[in-house]
Amino acid sequence: MSEAVKGSGGVRNYDSSRRRERANESRREVLSRARELLLSQGFGTTTIAQIARAAGVSGEFVYKNFGGKPGLVRAIYDESLLGIADTPAEARSDRAQQTETDPRALMAQFGRFVAEISPLGSPVLLLIRDAAASGDADMAVLLREVDDLRYQRMLHNARQVISRELLRPGLSEAETADVFFAMTSAELYETLVLKRGWTPERLGRFVEATLVAQLL
Template identity: 70%
Template sequence: MQSPVNASGKQTPKRAYDARRRRQLADEALHTVRARARELFLAKGFGATTIAEIARAAGVSPETVYKNFGGKPGLVRAIYEESLLGAGGAPAEQRSDLAQLTTNDPAALMEQLGRFTTEVSPLGAPVFLLIRDAAAGGDAAMAALLAEVDDARYRRMLHNARQLVGRGLLRAGLDDTEAADVMFTCTAAELYETLVLKRGWSAERYGTFIARTLAANLL
């Protein structure tokens, strides 16, 4: 299809923003799907929430949800992965890596890691607990997702530990496996559940506790 011709008889370029605008609208629609799905899943639980409800709340068709997420387990995976980005501009994982590579004061680094926990846990922990509870209820897809996200979190903590051990920022004699275990424990959603959801701690108090716990066990 040719571009339209203007009054001078020259072809005018097809409006370049069309494709970008369509992509932007599609991304916004998928963001809305994830947001509405998160609200419904956390309010009603995994089993009681339907794709039809999510689609209706997001203003899209059920087919759009299935096409982009493949069903409820894929949608929960997408929500969980989005939560790990944190609330800052750059993904929290990137900012964490940068801090670990550039901060030379171990105590200051533990404080930074505590702040990342303050940022990410309120977003990610409730979704992890949703996955855990659905898996405990017998949903095979969610059990597989639970194993996958737990393994990914451990591998991430081992990556962190190896960076810190390699830079000589941790206590002498502490190997990367033990350091990873400490970090894995401190980032467990169950710990957030105990102190924040059950005991009523603020996210800030929780982050400070994590920073002090990391420092006490790693430095």
């Protein structure tokens, strides 16, 4: 009798695990379809109903998991910051800052991170910026939040490299953070990649050269 109960419990656990995995797959599909539609159609034009239909889920599922379009955009942006490797880009960046002893090699690494992350995150930031400029209050709040978080991350980077004495003497944390902040801006990606046709790799090399010139 106890074996039967144990067995049925195992089945229940398996069913619960499968439901969670299906829900996670559906969330990933929603984010993928939302990204496609929002970036191709714009924030104001795209509806939750369109996204749900494209992802094969209900509108209720989207609202329950993401809380509407602003929540979807935030989730898409956060996902973009992970990069394309198995290890999140932020963790890889921290590891490089903690272990790299050659300042020029570290600036090259920063450039490669920009080349990797910008094609994913910058279009979403530009979407947020344009929606905020059109008068959407939720997106204006989101724009301030993501800009502040990005600056805080750049300040974190600045503190790490200054503490290891990898930069030119006399640079302050604020000055260094400002340079990092400018080099990771969506507007730089927009100007050089979207408007001037640079590849992300060329952008990354430009970022590396600028960081070397400004910080070393």
